[in-house]
Amino acid sequence: MARVCQVTGKKPIGGNYVSHSNIKTKRRFLPNLQTKRFFLAEENKWITLKLSADGLRTINKNGLYSIVKEMRLQGQHI
Numbered sequence: 001m002a003r004v005c006q007v008t009g010k011k012p013i014g015g016n017y018v019s020h021s022n023i024k025t026k027r028r029f030l031p032n033l034q035t036k037r038f039f040l041a042e043e044n045k046w047i048t049l050k051l052s053a054d055g056l057r058t059i060n061k062n063g064l065y066s067i068v069k070e071m072r073l074q075g076q077h078i
Contacts (some may be wrong), residue, residue, distance in 0.1 A: 003031065006055070036049055
């Protein structure tokens, strides 16, 4: 699976390493992804999501079921 948060859509971005002599070389900034299992009480089953720390906060704020409904409307298979 790609390094993309399933809830927020965060993905790696590019940038530069900058040395003391100001030489720039390419690097990647990776999102803080966690694999987490949730129990979806409305459907009586466990689901596994790959999400960023920000996505976990979004689930805590809005509720798991509402987030899963939005993801299914966007066409994601859960």
